[in-house]
Amino acid sequence: MDAALVAEDVRKRYGETTALSGVSLSVDTGEVFGLIGPNGAGKTTLVRALSGTIRYGGSITVLDAEPTEVDRQRIGLLPQSFSPPARLTARELIGYYAGLYDDPRPVVDVLADVGLEDDADTWYENLSGGQRRRTCVGTALVNDPDVLFLDEPTTSIDPAGRRSLWNLIDRLAEGGTTVFLTSHSMAEVERLADRVGMLRDGQLVAAGTPSSLIAEYGGRSRLVVRGTVAPTDVTDSLAEVTHSLADATGFEVTTAGGNVVFSDVTPADIPAAVDALESAAVSYESLTWTEPSLEDVYLSLTGETFEGRRPPGAAVALEDPATASAAAEPTVSADGGNE
Numbered sequence: 483m484d485a486a487l488v489a490e491d492v493r494k495r496y497g498e499t500t501a502l503s504g505v506s507l508s509v510d511t512g513e514v515f516g517l518i519g520p521n522g523a524g525k526t527t528l529v530r531a532l533s534g535t536i537r538y539g540g541s542i543t544v545l546d547a548e549p550t551e552v553d554r555q556r557i558g559l560l561p562q563s564f565s566p567p568a569r570l571t572a573r574e575l576i577g578y579y580a581g582l583y584d585d586p587r588p589v590v591d592v593l594a595d596v597g598l599e600d601d602a603d604t605w606y607e608n609l610s611g612g613q614r615r616r617t618c619v620g621t622a623l624v625n626d627p628d629v630l631f632l633d634e635p636t637t638s639i640d641p642a643g644r645r646s647l648w649n650l651i652d653r654l655a656e657g658g659t660t661v662f663l664t665s666h667s668m669a670e671v672e673r674l675a676d677r678v679g680m681l682r683d684g685q686l687v688a689a690g691t692p693s694s695l696i697a698e699y700g701g702r703s704r705l706v707v708r709g710t711v712a713p714t715d716v717t718d719s720l721a722e723v724t725h726s727l728a729d730a731t732g733f734e735v736t737t738a739g740g741n742v743v744f745s746d747v748t749p750a751d752i753p754a755a756v757d758a759l760e761s762a763a764v765s766y767e768s769l770t771w772t773e774p775s776l777e778d779v780y781l782s783l784t785g786e787t788f789e790g791r792r793p794p795g796a797a798v799a800l801e802d803p804a805t806a807s808a809a810a811e812p813t814v815s816a817d818g819g820n821e
C-alpha cells in the first residue's frame with residue numbers, strides 16, 4: 483500500500499527545548515494512525531511539522547510532496563487550540579472555511595457530519611465546549627481532505643458526541659482518508675487506530691497495531707480473587723494455599739494484599755480457578771478478570787500512573803462464585819478506560 487505520510491529523522495528544537503529528536507514513521511493511505519504520549523512529548527510539534535506549519539530538521543513527505551508544497555485542498559488540520567471569532571455561528575464559520583477552497587463540500591453536509599444541524603445558527607461563544615470542538619472539527623472537513631490531522635479531536639466532547647465523531651472517523655477512513663490523530667484517551671486510540679505510535683521526550687519509543695503493542699508491553703491477563711481467607715482449620719497462610727491452587731490449575735498463582743492472583747488466564751479458565759478455590763476451601767468476596775489494554779502499554783512505557791485509574795483492561799466483577807462460569811464470555815465495554 484502507498485504511504486500517505488513518511489517522516490524520517492524529524493527533529494525540532496524551540497530554543498533550548500528539544501521537542502522532537504529524530505522521529506521516523508510512515509502512515510499508509512487510508513490508515514488511522516494514533517499518536518499518544520505524555521504532555522510535552524512532542525505530539526503537537528509532530529502534527530505541526532507533518533502539516534507544514536513549522537520548520538523542522540529531517541525529511542517529511544505528505545502525499546509525495548514536502549508538507550509546505552502539498553496541495554492544501556488535500557489536507558485537513560484540526561489544531562489543538564483553535565480560537566475562531568466568537569460571534570460567528572457554526573454555519574458561518576464552517577461556511578467561511580469552505581469558502582477558502584475551490585470545490586468545498588456543502589456546509590449542511592459538514593454540519594450533519596459533526597452533529598450540529600440543530601445548533602448551526604448559534605454564535606460560537608454561546609455553544610458548549612463540546613459543540614465548539616465539533617464546529618472546529620467541521621472546519622477541517624470542508625475540503626474533503628485526503629489526509630486529515632486531528633490534534634486531540636474529542637477534547638471536551640461528551641460521550642455520545644465522541645462516539646459519533648469516532649463513527650465519522652471510521653467512515654472517513656473507509657472512504658480512503660488517511661487520519662493522523664493525537665489523543666490522551668487510550669480508549670479512543672484503541673477504538674480508532676490501525677496503528678499507534680508512542681512518543682516520549684521527542685522520540686517514538688514504540689509503534690504498531692494496538693494488539694501488537696498490548697502483546698509486547700501490556701503485561702498479562704489476571705484473575706484477581708479479592709478478600710480471600712484461607713481455611714483456618716488447614717492453614718492460616720494464603721501463601722500455602724497458592725501452592726495447591728497452582729497445582730490444581732497449572733496457573734501461576736500469587737498473593738497481593740489479601741488477594742489471590744491467577745496470571746495468564748482467559749475467561750474460559752475462570753471456572754477451573756473457581757473450582758480450585760472451592761476445593762481448597764478458600765472463601766472470598768469477589769473475582770475480577772482483567773486483560774491488558776493500551777492503557778497498560780502507556781503505563782509501562784512512560785512509568786506514569788492514571789489518577790483514580792480502574793484496574794487495567796476490560797474488567798468483569800463476579801460477586802457470586804456461582805456465576806463464574808457465565809464469565810467465560812464476559813461483556814466488555816468498548817469504551818473502557820480512562821479519558
Ligand SMILES: Nc1ncnc2c1ncn2[C@@H]1O[C@H](COP(=O)(O)OP(=O)(O)OP(=O)(O)O)[C@@H](O)[C@H]1O
Pocket residue numbers: 496499500501519520521522523524525526527528562
Ligand atoms: N512554540 C513553542 N515555543 C517553545 N517551546 C515549545 C513550543 N511549542 C512546544 N514547545 C515545547 O516543546 C515540547 C513539546 O511540546 P508539544 O506541544 O509538541 O507536546 P505535546 O506532546 O503535544 O503535549 P500536550 O500533550 O501537552 O499537548 C514541550 O516541552 C513544549 O513546552
